[in-house]
Amino acid sequence: MRTSLSRHYYRLDEVRAALRDCIINRRVDKGLFWTQELLDSGEDDYLFETLVEVWAFAVGPAKFRWIIDAYQTGKEDLLSLSLQLLRLPRTAADGSLLGAVLRAYEGCRLAGQLASPASSFREAVRKGDIRTAVTAWLQLEGGAAAALLGEQCALAAPAKSLVLEALSTWPGWAPEPLTCPIWATLCAVLAIMGLCMTEAQWAESTKPYTPLKDETKASLTDLLDEWRGLLGRRARRQYEIPQDCLKWDTARGRMRRTERTTSELWRVWEVMRGTRCWDDLAAVTGYRWAGYDTEGWADFAEAASHPDDWPDEWSAESQGLSHGDGCLGPSERLYRPQWLRRWLPDAALIGETAEAIRGCAEQLEEALGGRPDAVYMWEFLEYLPTLPAMGWAGAGAASTLPPVPECPQVAALASGVKSIKLSELRKKKVAKA
Numbered sequence: 001m002r003t004s005l006s007r008h009y010y011r012l013d014e015v016r017a018a019l020r021d022c023i024i025n026r027r028v029d030k031g032l033f034w035t036q037e038l039l040d041s042g043e044d045d046y047l048f049e050t051l052v053e054v055w056a057f058a059v060g061p062a063k064f065r066w067i068i069d070a071y072q073t074g075k076e077d078l079l080s081l082s083l084q085l086l087r088l089p090r091t092a093a094d095g096s097l098l099g100a101v102l103r104a105y106e107g108c109r110l111a112g113q114l115a116s117p118a119s120s121f122r123e124a125v126r127k128g129d130i131r132t133a134v135t136a137w138l139q140l141e142g143g144a145a146a147a148l149l150g151e152q153c154a155l156a157a158p159a160k161s162l163v164l165e166a167l168s169t170w171p172g173w174a175p176e177p178l179t180c181p182i183w184a185t186l187c188a189v190l191a192i193m194g195l196c197m198t199e200a201q202w203a204e205s206t207k208p209y210t211p212l213k214d215e216t217k218a219s220l221t222d223l224l225d226e227w228r229g230l231l232g233r234r235a236r237r238q239y240e241i242p243q244d245c246l247k248w249d250t251a252r253g254r255m256r257r258t259e260r261t262t263s264e265l266w267r268v269w270e271v272m273r274g275t276r277c278w279d280d281l282a283a284v285t286g287y288r289w290a291g292y293d294t295e296g297w298a299d300f301a302e303a304a305s306h307p308d309d310w311p312d313e314w315s316a317e318s319q320g321l322s323h324g325d326g327c328l329g330p331s332e333r334l335y336r337p338q339w340l341r342r343w344l345p346d347a348a349l350i351g352e353t354a355e356a357i358r359g360c361a362e363q364l365e366e367a368l369g370g371r372p373d374a375v376y377m378w379e380f381l382e383y384l385p386t387l388p389a390m391g392w393a394g395a396g397a398a399s400t401l402p403p404v405p406e407c408p409q410v411a412a413l414a415s416g417v418k419s420i421k422l423s424e425l426r427k428k429k430v431a432k433a
Contacts, residue, residue: 001375003251004274007040007232009265009311010322012275013250014241015041016050021245023054023085024343029223031086033239035079036227042276048075049175051082056186057377058343060097061193063088064163064205071166074173083220084209098344100134100189101381102360107135114139118148125152128196134189149188152195159202160194167191182382234308240321247327248339249375255326262323265311267292269301278304336380337362 002012015034022031038047048070055066066088070081114120117136124133137145153164167187171179197205212220230236246253252261264271272278273289281303282289287296301310311319328334340358374380 001249001251002046002274003271005268005272005278006037006043006275007277008037008234008236008322009268010037010237010241011250011252011261012038012041012043012046014246014252014322016046017245017249017253018239018241019047019050019082020054020058020249020343021242023082024058026086026088028083028086028220030239031082032079032220032223033227035082036224039078040231040277042280044075044078045175047078047082049177051078051085052175052178053376053378055085056097056190059085059088060190061197061201061205064194064202065207065209067166068162068206071162071169071173079224087209087212089210096130096193097186097190098377099357099360100130100193101186102357102364103131104134104138104189105364106360107131108138118144121148122152125192125195128198130193130196133192133196137188137192138185145188149191153191156195157199157202159206163194163206164191167194178378180382182378186378186381232306234314234318237318237321243324243327244342247342248334249343252324253327254334256328256330257325258330259326260324261326262319265314265319265323268311269297272304336365 002016004012006012006015015037019031019034019038021027022034035047038044038050052067052070055063055070059066066081066084069084073081114136117139121133121136121140124130124136137149140148150168153168156164166173167190170183170187174183194202227236227238248254255261269292273282281287282296282300285296285299285303287300288294291297337358340361344354344357374382
C-alpha cells in the first residue's frame with residue numbers, strides 16, 4: 001500500500017480505492033476527479049496500474065474493447081481510458097475472470113487430475129465451456145499449456161486476434177506490478193474466456209463506446225479546466241474520500257476506529273516522500289528529505305504550499321476530506337468474502353453469478369486461511385495452489401518463470417488425489433516463497 005501523499009494531500013492508496021469505487025458504481029464526475037488527482041501527482045504509472053487492474057476484475061470480458069485501447073495507447077491518454085471505464089453501462093460489469101479462476105481451482109481440488117487435460121481443453125473451448133477449459137489448462141505443464149493455448153488462439157476468429165495479441169504480449173506493455181507470474185495465468189484465463197465467447201457475446205464486448213453528448217462533453221471539459229486551474233491550491237480538495245471504499249484495500253481501511261491518520265497532516269513533510277510530484281520538487285529545490293528546517297527546506301516548503309497554509313493550519317472539516325478514523329471495529333477481522341461483497345460486481349457476463357463466486361471464495365477463505373496481507377485480489381490468487389506460475393507468450397513458447405511454491409495441495413493434485421480434507425487444510429496456510 002502506498003500511503004505517501006498526493007499533490008493535494010490525499011493518501012495515494014485512498015485515491016486509488018476511491019477511483020475503483022467510482023468505476024464500479026459509474027460515478028463519472030468523481031471518478032475523473034480522482035483520475036486527475038493521480039495525474040496532478042505525477043503518478044501516471046500508478047494510475048495505469050489501477051485502471052488495468054480494475055478492468056480485469058470489475059469489467060473484464062464485458063468490454064474487451066477497452067483492453068485493445070489500453071494496449072494500443074498505453075499511458076498516452078490515461079484520462080480517456082479512465083473516462084471510458086467510468087462510462088460503461090452498469091450491465092457491463094463482469095465477475096467471471098475471478099469466477100473462472102476460483103471455479104477452476106474448485107474443479108481441480110474436488111475432481112483431481114484429468115486423464116487428458118489437452119483433449120479436455122480443446123473440447124471445452126469448442127463447446128464454449130469456460131470452467132472446464134480453465135480447469136484443464138491449469139493442469140498442463142507450463143510449456144505444453146503455452147503451446148496449446150497458442151494453438152487455439154491461432155484457430156480463433158480473426159476478429160479476436162487483436163485482443164489475443166494484447167493478452168499474449170502483456171509483459172511488454174502492461175504496468176510493471178502486473179507483470180508478475182500470476183498475471184501470466186490471469187491473462188491466459190482471459191484469453192480462454194475470449195476463445196469461449198459466442199459471436200454475439202464477442203460483438204457486444206467489442207462494440208464502440210456510446211459517444212458523449214455535446215452538453216456532457218462541455219460539462220466535463222469545464223470541470224477539468226476548473227480543477228487544473230486550482231492545481232496546488234487547498235480549494236482543489238473538492239471531494240471527500242468515501243470511508244466505505246477504504247476497508248481492506250488501504251492502510252486506513254486496516255486500522256481500528258480508535259486510530260486516526262489526521263496527525264500526519266501536522267508533520268506533512270514526513271509523509272510526502274515517495275510521490276512523484278514531491279520527489280521531483282525536492283530534487284529541484286535541493287531538499288534532501290532530512291526533516292523540517294534543513295537544507296533546501298525553505299524553498300521546498302514555499303513551492304509546495306504557496307499561496308495556502310500547510311495542512312496543520314486547516315480546519316478539522318478541511319482535514320477530514322482526506323484523513324480520519326480507521327475502519328475496523330474493536331473485534332472486526334479482515335475477511336475476504338466481506339471484501340468481495342463490497343467490490344465484486346453483481347452482474348456476470350459468462351456463466352457465473354456474483355453470489356456463487358462469493359461462496360466459492362468463502363470456502364477458500366475457510367479452507368486455506370487466506371492471506372490478510374494480500375490486499376488485492378490477484379495477490380490472493382497468487383497463493384492458491386492450483387495457479388502455477390505458467391508463462392504464456394504465444395504458440396510454442398516455454399515457461400521461463402519460477403515454479404509455484406511446494407505445498408500439500410499441489411502435491412495432492414499431482415499425485416491424482418481426488419479430495420483433500422478441509423480439517424487438514426485449516427491447519428496450514430500457503431506460505432510465500
